[in-house]
Every structure is written in structure tokens, then in C-alpha cells.
Amino acid sequence: EPEVTQTPSHQVTQMGQEVILRCVPISNHLYFYWYRQILGQKVEFLVSFYNNEISEKSEIFDDQFSVERPDGSNFTLKIRSTKLEDSAMYFCASSAGKIGNEQFFGPGTRLTVL
Amino acid sequence: AQKITQTQPGMFVQEKEAVTLDCTYDTSDPSYGLFWYKQPSSGEMIFLIYQGSYDQQNATEGRYSLNFQKARKSANLVISASQLGDSAMYFCAMREGSGGSNYKLTFGKGTLLTVNP
Numbered sequence: 001e002p003e004v005t006q007t008p009s010h011q012v013t014q015m016g017q018e019v020i021l022r023c024v025p026i027s028n029h030l031y032f033y034w035y036r037q038i039l040g041q042k043v044e045f046l047v048s049f050y051n052n053e054i055s056e057k058s059e060i061f062d063d064q065f066s067v068e069r070p071d072g073s074n075f076t077l078k079i080r081s082t083k084l085e086d087s088a089m090y091f092c093a094s095s096a097g098k099i100g101n102e103q104f105f106g107p108g109t110r111l112t113v114l
Numbered sequence: 115a116q117k118i119t120q121t122q123p124g125m126f127v128q129e130k131e132a133v134t135l136d137c138t139y140d141t142s143d144p145s146y147g148l149f150w151y152k153q154p155s156s157g158e159m160i161f162l163i164y165q166g167s168y169d170q171q172n173a174t175e176g177r178y179s180l181n182f183q184k185a186r187k188s189a190n191l192v193i194s195a196s197q198l199g200d201s202a203m204y205f206c207a208m209r210e211g212s213g214g215s216n217y218k219l220t221f222g223k224g225t226l227l228t229v230n231p
């Protein structure tokens with residue numbers, strides 16, 4: 001069964017460093033998302049991406065964040081200068097986009113900023 | 115105002131019994147979808163069930179059913195015959211709108227279900 005994959009599973013970084021979180025969505029999906037879950041809290045929407053551009057972003061997704069689909073398979077989230085409060089689980093998700101189609105989530109990348 | 119409200123931070127159920135996890139939502143959009151996801155302690159998000167706002171019947175998927183009461187704006191998840199493996203965090207989520215370029219989900223705070231042997 002096709003699945004969304006994410007690498008790395010865990011990333012530890014120093015405050016101020018840049019990190020790139022990588023995702024491979026399901027191959028025939030058209031809509032891509034990043035969500036964030038701070039430990040013990042709810043899942044929060046960061047950004048959605050369709051047709052090679054951002055379709056919506058939340059207020060969390062400030063200038064420190066960027067997304068890219070550098071080739072036909074990868075979908076990346078870059079945090080330019082990490083802060084302590086960026087420590088969270090980051091989920092990538094993809095969907096076919098049809099009404100009712102669920103979003104398939106990847107296993108997540110746990111980011112720890114020291 | 116919260117778009118998705120899950121009022122039960124934690125629930126306990128005996129193995130083999132049924133349990134209902136509550137979810138209420140708030141939207142003015144006539145077209146929307148409601149989802150339930152399970153998050154075990156390992157952290158992944160597992161899709162369980164979907165209900166569309168125009169669906170006439172309540173959704174069912176195996177032991178999961180969704181008690182959809184549109185007038186009350188509630189979409190409660192019912193798990194029948196609970197198993198120990200059902201112990202997890204459960205999130206209710208909503209997608210507003212019927213199309214376009216964005217199907218983002220808004221999540222509730224979750225309910226931690228513990229199944230006792």
C-alpha cells in the first residue's frame with residue numbers, strides 16, 4: 001500500500017541552525033501539507049501546497065519557513081534559523097484532493113532544538 | 115472560537131465494551147468534511163473514518179462508526195468491542211469547503227483513550 005515517508009525520523013539541532021525536513025508524498029497525490037504538533041498539544045496546520053505553489057499558510061508559517069518541491073517526488077520544509085519553540089513533531093501529509101479523500105500522514109519528524 | 119471541540123481529555127473503557135468519543139464543530143460553510151485520526155504512542159497519525167456534510171448516512175468502517183448529528187454540529191466516534199490496541203490519542207478534524215486548492219484540516223485537542231483489560 002502506498003505511503004507517505006519522511007526523513008529523518010528525529011533531528012536534533014542547535015538554535016539558529018537551518019534544518020530541512022524531507023517528505024515523499026504518495027505518487028499520484030496533488031495536494032501536500034505540513035503540520036506541526038508540539039508535544040502534548042493538538043496538530044496545527046502550517047502550509048498547503050498545490051500546483052507548485054503555496055495555496056495557504058498559517059500565521060505560524062512566518063518568513064523563517066519555506067517549502068519546496070525540488071523534483072517530482074520530494075516535498076521539503078526548511079526552517080531557516082531554528083528557535084527553541086520550533087521543537088515539535090512535523091508531519092507531512094498528502095491527498096488526492098477529491099472531496100472526502102483523506103489526507104495520508106507520514107510518520108513524522110521529531111525536531112529538537114537545543 | 116474553537117472550530118473543533120473535544121471535551122473529553124481522557125476516557126477509560128473496559129476491553130470488549132463500546133466507547134463514544136465526543137466531537138463538536140463550528141463552521142458556517144455548508145460543505146465540509148469530518149475526519150477522525152488515531153495517534154498511538156509511537157506518534158503516527160492513522161486515518162479512521164470520514165463523514166461528509168452532505169452524506170445521508172452515518173459513516174462506518176469496521177468497528178468504527180461516526181454518529182453524525184448535523185443540527186447539533188456533532189460528529190462523535192463510536193468504537194465497538196474495544197481492544198487493548200485501541201489505547202491511543204484520538205483526534206477529530208474538519209475540512210471546510212468543497213474544492214479549490216486547499217483541503218487543510220483543523221484538529222481538535224484530542225481525547226486520550228485507555229482500554230483496560
